[in-house]
Amino acid sequence: MVCKTGTGDKIITTPKILVSACLLGCPVRYDAQSKPVNHPVLQRWHANGWLVPFCPEQAGGLPTPRPAAELQQDGRVMTGEGKDVTAPFLKGAEQALALCQQQKIKYALLKESSPSCGSTNIYDGHFRGKKIAGEGMTSHLLRAHGIRIFSEQQIDELFASLD
Template sequence: MNTPKILVSACLLGCPVRYDGQSKPVIHPLLQRWQANGWIIPFCPEQAGGLPTPRPPAEIQADGRVMTAEGRDVTAPFVKGAEQALAVCQQQKIKYALLKESSPSCGSTNIYDGHFRGKKIAGEGVTTHLLKTHHVQVFSETQIDEMFNSL
C-alpha cells in the first residue's frame, strides 16, 4: 500500500474545535495507526472559514443557506472553509476524507434538518459536497473500516 494522506475532521482527533468548544474523539486502531504513520491531515472547515470556537450551532436550511438558531446567515464562512479544505486536498493530492457525521460542514450521509430540533435528515454538509464533486471520497467516523478497504 502506498502512503495516502487523509483529511480528517480535527474534532475527531480530539481537537476542541466543534461549535460548542468540544471535540468528538474517535478511538479506533486504524485511525491511530494512520496518525502514527503521518497520513492524517487535521482540518476544521468552520474554523478555516473564519468562525470562532465556540460559536452558535448552525444548520443547513431547505434553501441551502447555513443559518444559526438566532437567524444569522453563516453560509459564506462555511463555503470559505469548504474551499480551503478542497485546496488542501488538491495541494497534498488527498483523495480520502474522514469527516464528522451530521455536521453542517462535514456530514456525509445525514445532517440536521434546519429547524434546530435535533432531527436528522439525509443530506451532506457543505465541505463534504464540495469534496465529493471534486472526486475526494468522503467517509464518516462510523465508516473507518470501509474507508480502510478503499485505501
C-alpha cells in the same frame, strides 16, 4: 513504506487522508468539544503523519465556541439565532478542497451530521435535533471534485478501500 509480510517485502503506499479535526480529539466543534474516534488504525496513521486534521468552520473564520448552525433547505447555513453564516462555511469548504488538491488527497473522513462535514445526514435546519438525509457543504464540494468521503461510522470501509 516497506512492510515485512513474511513472504517477502510488500510496498504499501498510504495516501494522506483529510480528517475532521474533532474526530482526532481537537476541541474545534461549535461547543468547543471534540468527538474523538478511538480506532487503533486511525491512531497509528495519525502518529505516522498520514492524516491531515482540518476544521472547515475554523478555517472559514468562525470562532470556537460558536453558535450551533444548521444547513437550510435553500442552501444557506443559519444559526439558531437567525444569523447567516453561509460565507464562512463556504470559505472553509473551499479551503478544504484547496488543501486536498495541494496535497493530492483523495479520501476524507468527516464528522457525520455536521453542516460542513455530514456525508449522509445533517440536521433538518429547524434546530429541533431531527436528522435528514443530506450532506454538509464541505462534503458536497469535496465529493463533487472526486474525493471519496467517509463518516466516522464508515471508518472500516475507508480502511478496506485503501487495501
